[in-house]
Amino acid sequence: MNQEVNQYSNDPSFKAVALGLDTERFIADSKIGVYLVERAHQCRVNALEQLATANPIDSDAIRELQWAAKVPDMFLLWLDEAISTGTAAEESIRVEDSYGR
Numbered sequence: 533m534n535q536e537v538n539q540y541s542n543d544p545s546f547k548a549v550a551l552g553l554d555t556e557r558f559i560a561d562s563k564i565g566v567y568l569v570e571r572a573h574q575c576r577v578n579a580l581e582q583l584a585t586a587n588p589i590d591s592d593a594i595r596e597l598q599w600a601a602k603v604p605d606m607f608l609l610w611l612d613e614a615i616s617t618g619t620a621a622e623e624s625i626r627v628e629d630s631y632g633r
Contacts, residue, residue: 545621552618555611569611572604578602 558565579600586593 548621555614
């Protein structure tokens with residue numbers, strides 16, 4: 533079994549699956565992951581609420597608030613991308629295995 537794992541350790545598809553699974557565990561089971569996801573959501577909501585009441589003439593403040601909302605959104609997107617890429621890679625491996633039998 534260990535030799536089989538080592539055989540695939542450099543395979544990009546298996547690496548993507550492993551990263552996706554690690555990411556899922558990080559955001560679901562890790563106290564730090566849960567905290568970071570919650571903080572990202574909270575910071576995004578706070579920035580958007582402030583944006584709704586910002587002075588429409590103050591372009592610098594609007595730009596800052598847009599970035600304050602965008603940064604946590606990008607963090608959450610990166611997590612989602614890692615999970616989605618892993619899921620797609622896993623499905624691709626399954627399809628390849630089914631044709632290989």
